[in-house]
Amino acid sequence: MERARRGDRDAYALLVHASVRRLYGAAHRILRDADQAEDATQQALVHMWRDLPKLRDPDRFEAWSYRLVVRASLEEARTSRRRSARVGRLFGPEPEAPEPGPAIEVREQLERAFLQLSPEHRAVVVLHHQVGLPLTEVAEILGVPYGTAGSRLHYAVRQLRQALADTEPSAEAGGVPA
Numbered sequence: 001m002e003r004a005r006r007g008d009r010d011a012y013a014l015l016v017h018a019s020v021r022r023l024y025g026a027a028h029r030i031l032r033d034a035d036q037a038e039d040a041t042q043q044a045l046v047h048m049w050r051d052l053p054k055l056r057d058p059d060r061f062e063a064w065s066y067r068l069v070v071r072a073s074l075e076e077a078r079t080s081r082r083r084s085a086r087v088g089r090l091f092g093p094e095p096e097a098p099e100p101g102p103a104i105e106v107r108e109q110l111e112r113a114f115l116q117l118s119p120e121h122r123a124v125v126v127l128h129h130q131v132g133l134p135l136t137e138v139a140e141i142l143g144v145p146y147g148t149a150g151s152r153l154h155y156a157v158r159q160l161r162q163a164l165a166d167t168e169p170s171a172e173a174g175g176v177p178a
Contacts, residue, residue, distance in 0.1 A: 001058045023069040029126040030073040043072040067141040070123050077119035113163030121156040
């Protein structure tokens with residue numbers, strides 16, 4: 001860490017090698033797009049190299065690197081909304097897919113609900129539930145008050161639960177009650 005802070009590229013390469021998978025994983029979970037996640041991770045790594053000498057507490061490297069990748073992911077999400085284009089099919093309708101089973105339907109519904117969350121809400125869910133960070137650290141990484149992080153998590157989880165509740169078969173429809 002100290003060698004990398006002094007500008008040693010080989011030492012920085014070792015730091016990157018040790019952390020790039022977890023950073024890409026967080027970016028991918030937030031953005032849900034491999035290309036955007038790669039771009040966000042690359043931006044975070046550039047910022048890490050540039051700002052590493054300014055890192056006051058090397059013990060906070062992991063949280064600091066998450067902060068950089070989340071910021072890069074949120075920026076990538078904002079810019080991709082501006083440049084996204086709808087592309088129509090050129091050769092007719094898409095072939096019909098086989099009927100998915102109930103577990104696949106639930107997973108797809110949850111994925112659709114997750115994509116409907118704002119990138120800020122997805123970031124809280126990813127950092128807290130998938131990365132496993134405490135909410136105090138999530139708030140610090142996102143640069144928001146603890147209450148804001150808690151509120152985002154609450155509303156995101158509520159929306160995801162509602163999406164799952166909407167997929168459960170009802171007794172009136174001939175399904176089995178939960």
